[in-house]
Amino acid sequence: MRPAQADRLRAFVDKEARAAGFDAVAIASAERAPSRAAELRHFLNEGRHGTMQWMEETAERRAHPRDLWPEARSVIMLAMNYGPEDNPLAILEHRSRAAISVYARNRDYHDVVKGRLKQVAGKLAARAGAEVKVFVDTAPVMEKPLAREAGLGWQGKHTNLVSREFGSWLFLGSIFTTAELAPDAPERDHCGSCRACLDICPTDAFPAPYQLDARRCISYLTIEHKGPIPREFRAAMGNRIYGCDDCLAVCPWNKFAREAAETKLRAREDLNAPPLADLLTLDDAAFRAFFSGSPIKRIGRDRFVRNALIAAGNSGDPALAGACEVLAGDPSALVRGAAVWALERLLDAERFAVLDARLRPREKDAEVLAEWGARS
Structure with missing residues (x-):
């Protein structure tokens, strides 16, 4: 050409x-x-x-x-x-509401x-x-x-x-x-000595600058990981129920970023900090309807509710215990296990022991039984 x-x-x-x-x-x-x-x-x-x-x-x-x-x-x-439009990290202070990644x-x-x-x-x-x-x-x-x-x-x-x-x-x-087009020049690294993105990571997912261990990353844990969330990361997740924006949001270069145009990708209002209480009640049909057209739908209801239960356990809000108790009898073992952990965090020892005596004998799944036994 x-x-x-x-x-x-x-x-x-x-x-x-x-x-x-x-x-x-x-x-x-x-x-x-x-x-x-x-x-x-x-x-x-x-x-x-x-x-x-x-x-x-x-x-x-x-x-x-x-x-x-x-x-x-x-x-x-x-x-x-x-x-x-706003600082996505502000929601982390509102523990009874869900933090959903901007994207x-x-x-x-x-x-x-x-x-x-x-x-x-x-x-x-x-x-x-x-x-x-x-x-x-x-x-x-x-x-x-x-x-x-x-x-x-x-x-x-x-x-x-x-x-x-x-x-x-x-x-x-x-x-x-297959068209031969003249390439542009590569961009050089402008990070300098800044390490804000590394230091803010709640789970220490960066073994070194420019390296990620996905197994420790909240985005991986809430989206890709199919099993129970490892106990060592649950408290650090806070109320992040789908993805994590921390390392992105603290980047100093964001000061040059414009808000996305409304005609492109403006956030749904009902996904900006939805109450955990509402999300914990979603059955499969309601989950699919609520997240129709959303990337969140890809992980399925059980994984999503698992994430919401971890957030409930981190909320310190005893008003969420009722919904968690209902989910402790959910058909999904993944959901039941997360519900037990949330209840362990939300209830005092006496109330938790009453539930344990009532629900543990009915449980057949080994991983859920391990959750019941973790407080013993």
Whole structure:
């Protein structure tokens, strides 16, 4: 492709990306992108992916763009700002209400971003006669290193992408294409000596700067982890029931981030600090209805109520004990176990002993029985 044609095609991509609602667009060379195989293998060998088996299964394709699609020549990285209206850490002081990660308070961003990627990719294919493939973060693409390579930002010490324009509040998507587009310059690291994101982590999930142990991360524990929350992390979770914004929210670069436009990803009002009392009453049908179109729906009712019960146990609010007692008889062992822990925290020894005498003899699940026995 001649330089003039390439310039016009790049201008076309920029224009269409902005028209589709993306706030930033940059290009990396698929061929010259550095391989991430060594660092990915170290992460997996250390077991830091926890139970996310899919990371092992896709490791071969994830390490380099051309391992995923050998014909790719360019990777167009696109970003959408989802900066919050208010300080997302303020809710942590209101222990009887639920803290839901900013990104999950509206429609499922996978659907929003993917739909807009397809718009841009379709127009690029028609214009350039090139093949295209679109990916959001459910695909085996290391989006954050590619975004850094393309110049959208850099990976901060919390391992998330940081932008000089948008701080830590960006959704990422990518378009792989056979079109040859001139790559942008990579962004350099601007974290300096700052370690705010490392120091605020409630569960010490960063073994070192730029390294994450997902097994200790509240986002992993509340979303990806399917079993009981390990006891060592429960108190530190506070009222965070879906994800954790702490390391993102304290990033000093957020001062440059604008609030997300209303036409893009404005938070649902009923997901800004909902009362735990309401969430604890959700059965499967009510859960599905309430979270229709939300990414939260993906984890299912039982995991979600498990998280809400941990928050209830941390609330110090005895008014929540009644709902927790009901859930101690839930059909789900995962829910029952979390309910026992919450009751242990909310009730005095005498009241808890009465429940123990009534409910423990009926219990058959070993993990739930262990929860009943933990106070003994």
